[in-house]
Amino acid sequence: MNPFHYTRASDVSDAIRQIAADPAAKFIAGGTNLIDLMKYDVEHPARLVDISHLPLRSVEETSGGGLRIGALVPNSDLAYHPLIEQRYPLIASAILSGASQQLRNMASTGGNLVQRTRCFYFYDAVTPCNKRQPGSGCSAISGINRINAILGTSEACIATHPSDLCVALAALEAIVHVVGPAGARAIAFSDFHRLPGDTPQRDTNLEPNEIITAIELPPKGFRANYSYLKIRDRLSYAFALVSVAAALELDGDTIKEARLALGGVAHKPWRVTAAEAALRGQRADAGAFAQAADLVLRGAKGYGHNNFKIGLARRAIVRTLSQAARGTPQSQSVKKIR
């Protein structure tokens, strides 16, 4: 790790003041990704501004019937929070499918959103990577790209976003609350993460010197019919090759509303509202689910090692929607997929 200065922020305003005063400064909260990247010399901040002690740790009901989650609520506390377990079990399931309990105890809700890709080449400081060093090239496109993206890619970057929580937040249409030097604003979840385009170094639309203060969940939690299915190279403690968050509102056998988001396949949680619209009014059966899967995967493109992801994603979408429709969500401890 490079030497750096360390200071603590006393409140949110002080955090913004400190980060704005030093262009080479970064916030640190849980540290599970940033410290790792510093050890690999991918990140080398001259100053860390510690925000982990700020009072952003509450989970509160909003006047509109939703939930406001403080940005510093640890992932494990969020997964086991009674209001999340009861009203938003898709969130709990997605969190518990990711990382390990030690990491979930450390990692913050806000930090989960701004964690960086696990593309091998991003981590390998001696190879070209446009995300790490803009303009240097993409090693993954012609390299070992088994874990890389099949949707929304560019010639500059085929990295994926590694979060599970974010896939569930995308499906539930969460809102990201941020504060910066220009004041507070709210960002729709679909606008928070970016596609790589020709600026893959920018993962999100968070402006410099802005801090995430809270994540807001709308009232609809789809607690009766949901599932989060994560397919990976080992049964636990691995990043998704493909993951699917599915949530349905049913009227008998008929789909009233559908939500569908994919992880492990793109630079951001992948959601196609046309596929959700196509499910509305249909009978909840394999035929409708397959049709939705085709819409989600329209334009999918493999890069060699990751070609398998297209078929895998298609089957995973159908399976996850079936689990959601049956009301039998994927268990994150018993790994058998039914």
Next chain:
Amino acid sequence: MAQSDTAEAIRTTVTAPQKIPVTLTVNGARVELAIAPWTTLLDALRDRLDLTGTKKGCDHGQCGACTVLVDGRRINSCLTLAVMKEGAEVTTVEGLATDGTLHPLQQAFIDHDAFQCGYCTSGQICSAAGLIAEGKAKTADEIRELMSGNICRCGAYPNIVAAIQQAMERS
């Protein structure tokens, strides 16, 4: 700006990172350290406090050998800066036994031969202590899932699960 003014500006704005005073309670004892900000909790425990029971395996949060309890919760000490834990209570494997009596998990690991080389064991035991305190794991499947952050390269997993089940029953 004259050259000397520029040099003065650099001197006043660029300062070498300073060691920072940190107070921790480690295994019940209060310790005060002056520590460089980039020192991980793992390195502080091993190199400054000579508590080498906590192991450095991968140093990247992928193996769990460095697991300790901070304020009662299990974390990876390799991904934690010591300066961020001002005022915290840290428990390492050295702090689990009381008055010369092994912690029930330590005894269970011996009873079930839940290790071979032993390098992951202190992390496994601290992690299992955290798991029991959380109270979320009831079945063997749940123990396996919630212990997945601790890798055992010797493959002692069945015995580790059996040891944790024994300790859970007796706690």
